[in-house]
Amino acid sequence: MTTAVPDTLPNVVAPQRKVPPMGGLNVTLLKLEVRRMLRNRRTLVFSVVMPVMFYVIFGTGKSYSNENAGHGNVAALIMVSMALYGAMLSTTGGGAMVAVERSQGWSRQLRLTPLTPAAYIAVKVLCAMLLGAVSIAVTYAAGSFTGAHMQTSAWVGTALIAWVGSLVFAAFGVFMGYLLPSENVMQIIGPGLALFAFLGGLFMPLDQMGDTFQTIAKFTPMYGLSQLAHWPLTGEAPGVAAVVNVVVWLAVFAGGAAWRFRRDTARV
């Protein structure tokens, strides 16, 4: 449209008609989005049941479970890893809901409402982060009942870092949601996430792996976050590389999401 079009409403039509604040973002919307998420059994199994199950299988009742791991025991170390795994699945899945909603034509329907695209993405990310928090909280609750021990500051520190850091994967989810127009987006990226988890050392300590594997691992998206999240427990300060890793991947995924998002909402 080349000519300027008045955005204000001519009084003749209906002077009382208003545009909602905050691009349409509101509590009812958030509440209903969370309800939808909780209704999805597959999401709940992947983001809550699976990490707890993995923790119980690999972390409890083993000869190494109660060995020292810094400011706590090995059970706690595995618990943090599994909580990270769960948070990664939850936040990616939450972000990737975009794909499902695009394939069902819901995104298009929303364009016939005052909800702005930016507010829509904010809702998706908020929900993804909420599910991530639930995933971490449930895994930590399971750990506290089954022999995971850490100093109080380590409980708080590891959980907070794992949660905030999983924003990287919320961005990854939104990016994939726009990149892959499919209802089964999580089935497509699921194996990729498992690979990220391996390379991040969540399933097996990286120092038990070969040199090449360790070198490659340093450049993958879970590596930095895993180093940072375990830090309050192990007491081993992560190197600059870990911080750079998180920042760069967050920038890559958020940038990718913004790029696809702009293409998607461009008026064609």
Added chain:
Amino acid sequence: MTSTTQTQNRPPAPVRGATTIPAVELAGLTKSFGTVRAVRGIDLTVRPGEIVAFLGPNGAGKTTTIDMMLGLSQPDRGTARVYGMDPQAAVRHGLISAVMQTGGLLKDLTARETLELTASLFSDTKPISEVMTRAGIADIGDRRVGKCSGGQQQRLRFAMALLPDPELLVLDEPTTGMDVTGRRDFWQAIRQDAEQGRTVLFATHYLEEADAYADRIVLVAHGRVVADGTASEVKAIVSGRTVRATLPDADLVALQALPGVESVEVRGDSVLIASRDSDSVARHLLTNTGARDLEITSRGLEDAFISLTADPDSEGTQS
């Protein structure tokens, strides 16, 4: 296309006030997808309170035009205004809402939750119970959208569109896939709603629907408006008849010159004459020629479209 010019330049109905802003104003709207010229310059003004049918065969450019009217897509050339505003601004103000053909629903929400969610996005809305009653879905509020029938989903879309109490309601082939009863019930709900003075524009490829529910029919084909008038005016155009007779060695020039004749075709010993005035063709054939076995059949809408809207770009080529 002599038949269309009679109604195309129909003088506008008296304007209620000098300051009345058109509900819809499309000017020189053009849109192509690759080499397909979906919309080739549509001009259309809809006055507040009108019920307009956008009638045309599949692929005429109806949906493409509606998408531009709703701000879902951008015209290559020309402008679309809704109540004098950019369509997207009109959407944000709740002035225009739409019932689309398919999609646009989340299967994992219930019907009422879908309405709650939609309502939360607007600044002011009608009560949810009211729109459910008006759309005839008051009894299925707790049903998951995925479990609703096609007709129920369509009524839900209608209820969603009613929430902002829009000045203009746009429906894109809203009864596609519905059975006869569902279609009738749906239109009854729309009609009741329109009685409150809402402007309604709907796309359809059923002449009966356009005839029964619209004050004005805009006939589109090949991305252009080919006729625009009251239901009876447009109906007269599209409901011409074909006269068939056995007449060897017919004088085609004489037949072509008869009033109302649109086309003359010879098939062996038979001659087929498409005409808006079948009576005078029949009279001529029976009195002035040796024609026999006369048959008069009314044309279907599709045939009428073809005769009315022969693609001007392919003229001179064999199609």
